[in-house]
Amino acid sequence: MFRQMLEYKQLWRGGVVLAVNPRYTSQTCPQCGWVSKLNRVQQALFSCATCTYMSHADVNSAQNILALGQRERLNAFALRT
Ligand SMILES: [Zn+2]
Numbered sequence: 001m002f003r004q005m006l007e008y009k010q011l012w013r014g015g016v017v018l019a020v021n022p023r024y025t026s027q028t029c030p031q032c033g034w035v036s037k038l039n040r041v042q043q044a045l046f047s048c049a050t051c052t053y054m055s056h057a058d059v060n061s062a063q064n065i066l067a068l069g070q071r072e073r074l075n076a077f078a079l080r081t
Helices: 002-012 057-080
Strands: 045-047 054-056
Touching: 045 057, 054 057
Parallel strands: none
Antiparallel strands: 045 054
């Protein structure tokens, strides 16, 4: 129900809803790409064990999800052209 409403609202305003696989987005470093449980020492803190990048865990996950969506959209566009 929520997803249908979200898609309707996005279509209405000219946007698009992209669904991505959220797997490992909370453990992935957006700077170096390192994926590890060790990057999540605390629940609210993301701290990369390799490059020392730090961020709020939720912000980090959201950045990774956004990057995945943008990548999928670019790939879909490249396949059409
Ligand atoms: Zn890193």
